[in-house]
Amino acid sequence: MRANKFSKAVASIASLGVLALVSTAGAAEVAKHPRDLKFGPLDFEVPDATAARHELSNGVPVYVVEDHALPLVDINLTFRAGAFLDDESNPGVASLTGTLLRQGGTQSISAEDFDERVDFLAANISSGSGDTSSSASLDCLSTVLDPSLDLFFDMLMSPGFDADRLQVVKSSALEQMKQRNDDPRSIAGREWQWLLFGEDHFSSRSLTAAELEAIDSDDLAAFHRRYWRPDQLVIAVSGDVDTKAILANLESRLAAWPTTTDLVPVPWPPAAPSFTPTPGIYHVEKEIPQGRVSLGHLTESWSDWSDPEAYAAMVMNDILGGGGFTSRLVKRIRSDEGLAYSAGSSYSRGVFWPGVFSASYQSKNSTVALAAAIALEEISRIQSEPVSEVELRTAKASFVDTFPRRFESASSIAGTFAGDEYIGRPHDYWTHFRDRIGAVDQAAVQKAAQDLLHPEKLVLLAVGPWDEIGPGDADGRANMGQLLDGEVHHLPLRDPLTLEPMP
DSSP states (O other), rough: HHHHHHHHHHHHHHHHHHHHHHHTTTOOOOSSGGGGGOOOOOOOOOOOOOHEEEEOTSEEEEEEEEOOSSEEEEEEEEESSSGGGGGSTTTTHHHHHHHHHTTOOOOSSSSHHHHHHHHHOOOOOEEEOSSOEEEEEEEEEEGHHHHHHHHHHHHHHHHHOHHHHHHHHHHHHHHHTTTTTTTTHHHHHHHHHHHHHHHSGOOOOOOOOOOOHOHHHHHHHHHHHHSSSSSGGEEEEEEEEHHHHHHHHHHHHTOOOOOOOOOOOOOOOOOOOOOOOOEEEEEEEOOSEEEEEEEEEOOOOOSOTTTTHHHHHHHHHHHISSSSGSSHHIIIIIIOOOOOSSEEEEOBBSSSSSSSSEEEEEEEEEGGHHHHHHHHHHHHHHHHHHOOHHHHHHHHHHHHHHHHGEEEEHHHHHHOOOHHHHHHHOHHHHHHHHHHHHHHOOOHHHHHHHHOOOOOOOOEEEEOHHHHHOOOOTTHHHHHSSSSSSEEEEEEBBTEEEOOBOO
16 A cells, blocks of 8 residues: 555656646647657767876876766776787687686686685676787776775786686687587688688687697796786776876886796787688588678778778768668668568778678578679679769768767777777877768769779678579579679588588
8 A cells, every 4th residue: 555655656746747847848849740850969079088198107008087977997908919929839828818817816816716806896807818909807896996906906917827717718618619610600700701811810710629728827827928018008997086096006006017037029010911812702511591691802901090081981881781771782682672681781991901891691592692693783883873862961970970979988988099099090080080971972982982892802702502502593583603703612611620621
């Protein structure tokens, strides 16, 4: 009964609030249809990166963005350490170092005790490593910042790399290896990377079971000692902190970071692939009901962050296939023909080496060729004729209207500016981004398509049963022999543990 009375009271108060709002609104006209709603211009200014940037006495850049709305702190460290530093004879060490840094305890705290202490503080500490960077992060309440930082820096400076935890991680990785060929996405991803960048570049490496087994705790400790170090570091801090106090805190902790005598120079930027893709049609046999297709080629890398054609390329790709349901590939392949549930394209400029343009989809095996033919038609069309004003306006709005999301929190602001510092992107890239997108017109989109899309360089990879994919659809509208040069290179399915061709 009491609960019911309480609910009625809340409802009454809410009703009074609504009445008050209506009365204060007076005779303001209410739109009769959503299309009649009027909105003022979006007023958003990019935060000042220079105000957030600080530098410690050892030269480490620190981006600090205060936010006292909640008693939370977020600290992210990014190191120039990743797979690009792996010894070719012992790959996988960088990745496992990033994983075990957090999971393996420290030299003074066992892995189990470390987990318990982190949990007791209700903190979140993580670490990881990729191709061109390694990172560690701490999220905690500001009320327990100091004890959380004690654990965090103990992990960073004196990791334990517990042998038992390493074995658990390796066992899990081995099980994942065994399943490599179960999912066609895994097959397609591996072969696509090799077709575009070659098998030898660090970004394309896939561990074998033997290589995984060869890694031990000493390898991880040696990699950490050589490459996880302050002179290769960028820091982002956000949340309920005082800038002066957190900088002093970080200064003292980094000053205590032990130095070693076997430090080696870190090659920067990471080496680019030397491989040159060979255009054509490639196929991997896999008994699946829908063929998985990727179609594309290498692009270029960023050399000028203000290059107008780079922004025209973004708009061009959004219209072609990157804009979801408003894009041409989705409309034709999915909506008009019903050949695929999802289809689209992406166009990226690389930071350290060339990027990739690709169109991808899944389709019933017999209609794989037809969908590919449509994708090729749309690539040709966006080169040969101007896009419509509606397409241009929609694509540009998608970039401009969503732009503020990149800076929607203190964490995203600090992280974005720290990311700029890491890859060498000028902060004013963001200041001018919307204006540069706004300057793109129909002629610029068509020229970008003509300059940057290269049908003669296209690589097409199809995963699926060739006896169904090759002949094409029953109506004879398209078959694989009609695409590109018509020649097909059948790639072997790889053994999931050795990556050697299977018979």
